[in-house]
Each structure stands twice: as structure tokens, then as C-alpha cells.
Amino acid sequence: MDRRRFLAGTAAIVVLPFDSAQATPEAMAAAIRKVVGSSPVREGRVSLDLPPLVENGSTVPLVVSVESPMTEADYIKAIHVFNEKNPQPGVFTARLGPRNGRAVVGTRIKLGDSQKIVAIAETSGGQFWSASADVIVTLAACLEEST
């Protein structure tokens, strides 16, 4: 075990008491299943833009764009974003419709650790499309005490 890994391990042990409610990849999978039910989730059509390396996890810009004509007949009705290591697996759910013209949503999120983010788009026809991105966070959100 090298010094860096040892230090990382120590840090993990120190923050454990606050992490009792932490989401896990399994919790994320369960949260996704709750949204999609038994429908298959295919990769594609969704693009998830966020920086691969983040210095400060307390505000991370994120944009989800989905290819869709956004017409009455065929539109994206919801975009869901999930994470695997924040205290809760859900980040947000946006509901859209043909009046949006473009299925694009931007916001800023908090990341408590380096982790995978998953975006799932639900079409008006009930299909699910997804994209995922891995983010490395050097300074996590939430762990510092408030001042």
C-alpha cells in the first residue's frame, strides 16, 4: 500500500460516520428501476455534458441534451439524472413536452465523491434512452462543516 492510497483510506474512514445514508451503485440501480420499471434502457440519443475532472464538487455544471423532434407525436417527456455516491441516488427529474422545442436541460449539481452520473430520457412512446459519465472530484461537496 503506497502512501497516497493509505491517506485516501484514512480519509474514507474519517468521513464514514456522515456517510451512513450514502447511495451506492445498487441504490442507483434500484432508483433507476423505480423510474423505468421493466422497460429496457438503451444507450444512445442522450448526451450528458459535465466536466470529467472537478475541483470543487459543490457546484458542477451539467447539461443533458436528448435527440428528439419534440413534436406532438414524438417528444421527450422526462429527463432523469442519477448518481451513485451522493447521500441519495436521485439528482433531478425534469418533465418536458413539445412546447420545449429542444430536449435540453442544464443545471448545477453537487458531487460528494468521484462517481458515475447517469441520465435517462423517457420518450412520449415510453422508450428509455441513457448516457453516463464518470466524474473525478478532488474536493467533495457536503463534507465541510457549515460556517
Add this chain to the structure above:
Amino acid sequence: MANVLVNAPKTAKRGSIVEIKALILHPMETGFRPGPNGRIIPRNIIERFTATWNGTEIFDMEMSPAIAANPFVSFFAVASESGTVGLRWTGDEGFVVEERVSIAVE
């Protein structure tokens, strides 16, 4: 409301797609952090953001504690007719803020 910043075009061509950006001042306290006394600070977040165009809902977002403080949201809308875009944020502790911007469609 001084605590809200909305960026939307004042005019738009009929049928064009416009971007609307909204920022609101809010701590988005997660409910997972210990305060100076070691106790967990109670959760205080915005749970929902909705946008209407002349009263018809066009966009809705359910937020979680994982949304960064001072929530920023950007989305698009088809400029169908002149009117008012209404934005509404609701959350914990009875938080409600509404803001309106006008867009002239020609």
C-alpha cells in the same frame, strides 16, 4: 424579487426556440451536514421548479439535495405567442417565489 435572476430574450420570432435561464438565491441545505454544534443541519431545499407560458405549464423540475446551492436551471421553449413566462420555485419551510418575464413574439 431581487433574489432571482432570469435571462430570457425580450423578443422572439414566431415559432423560434428560445432559451430561458433562471437562477435563485437559496442555500439548498442538504440535511446531511453537521453544523458547528455537531448536529445535523435540517434539510432546506427547493423541491420543485415550474415554468408556464401564458399560464400553460411547459417545464417542471423536481430537485433533490444534490442540486447545487443557488439553483440554476436552463431550458428551451417554443415562442408560440407573445406573453408571460411564469417561473415558480417551491420548497421546504414554505418557500415560494414567483417571477415573471414577458416575451414579445413577432
